Amino acid sequence: MKILVCISKSPDTTSKIAFTDGNKQFDENGVQYIVNPYDEWYALVRGLELKETLGGNLTIITVGSAADEAIIRKALAIGADDAVRIDADPKDAYFTAVQIAEYAKTNGFDLILTGKETINYNGSQVAGMIAEAMDLPFVSLATKLDINGTTARMEQEIVGGVQVVEASLPLVVSCAKGMAEQRIPNMRGIMAARTKPLTVVAPAAVEDLTAYVEYGLPAAKSAVKMIDPNNMDELVALLHNEAKVI
């Protein structure tokens, strides 16, 4: 079983969000980057569990600069066998996905896992794009994944319930909550990560189709209106007359 897990970096979930350069750039000042939670907690850990029971190899891949090697080492410390870094600025989802697909095409993976979305851009784009570029089936936002021979069985949350689906390998799956439990790397893992192979690959020539031209922060909320806990009739009246939501 050869598994590829796509890892991206994202700002720590408590980061202060601000912009510089006339609102054209994300302000990285004081921002701590982490492995995108969906990639780490769900895709990587479930990939490792599958590898541990079925045997095989788990490679992580990221499209990014040398500065991203800290998050690569973290994923190696959690248990990935080896890592690939495509040496390019991940300009947009299309650019990123095609880079990953180009690498994956020549390396014969049975399973390609991604997170549900990056928590900074929330696009949920990269996985489907990889699948299309490789002409593979794709299951999005899976909350469970089991492999039996060459068949994968997954659960997805659909509106109001759960859907169980099956597909044959090779397959692309994006992973959401429920798939696995977070793993904290131990000292041995952290030591081992230092010597695990990390291959740096030159990017393919791919154009980008989209670009962020500007950012902004939502208008500050007007001050909260406090209601006496003994006067819920007033709250209901406000929700009806003022907020017009009931």
Place this chain on the structure above:
Amino acid sequence: MNILVYINSSNHLAKSALEAVTYAKKIGGTITVVATGSVDDSTLATLGEYGAERVLVDRSVATEDSQQVTRMIAKAAESTGAELIIFSHDLVAKAVASRLSVRLKAGLISGAVDVPNTANGFTVKVNVFSGKAFGFVSVKSPKKIISLLPNSFQPEKTGSACPVEAFDGAAGTAAIKVVETKIPEGEIPLPEAELVVSAGRGLKGPENWGIVEDLAKALGAATACSRPVADIGWRPHHEHVGQTGVAIRPNLYIAAGISGAIQHLAGVNGSKVIVVINTDPEAPFFKAADYGVVGDVFEVLPKLTEAVKKFRSTPH
């Protein structure tokens, strides 16, 4: 401009489908809807009231198979000469819009919250950083795809019923097979709910959820919860909202006994109106709230339920 709107009409026309057609109408152009699902022709024809000029439907396509849906939409896009394709940003769109982007080499804007600005190119406002900021994305490719965040536009009727035609999407065989579907009866699905009552660790234990459900029932609301509550098994996982759970944008979000951690807010900050009930006047959630009640959920929730019942039983 020729616009194609994709609609997945599994058992009913979701509100988000009407929003997507309304959105296309606001952009302006010749609007064709391409649909999958089991909804009958006369229901699909009502999409004309929101701006569609015609509806193409291929009921043989399996929506769980993103390859099939992608092939079908690509064919519809070609036959209608679509320059812009619009989705509602749901589970199917998240799998299909991205595939279609590669297939058509069309730049994809996901999570749009406004109509495109075409004054200088083609730029669309989107939510980024889990709702903590917004961005403007420009598309460079001639063909473009927009996946619209639900509840950004309200459906608006502007016309009358339109023709519905069978369409052969030449979608090929499905590689994904649905083995089972489990849909609990009678609950309002969270992503579609306009009113949501949510509770956190302040409820102390699963046995206390009756007061949350009573309020939800009185309002006709769905129930939700914070992450720790789902993690310790007090509530089912599909109710967990936030950064790592479901992101929702209801008209009303009532948060009882939830502190308002930044990761929780990330999933609910798109709500139109937020009510917070918490014993701690310093709880961070009050900063994100429209209405706040400092008080004990065990006293406030039953009182609020009574007030809602009283309100609902008198005509307005």
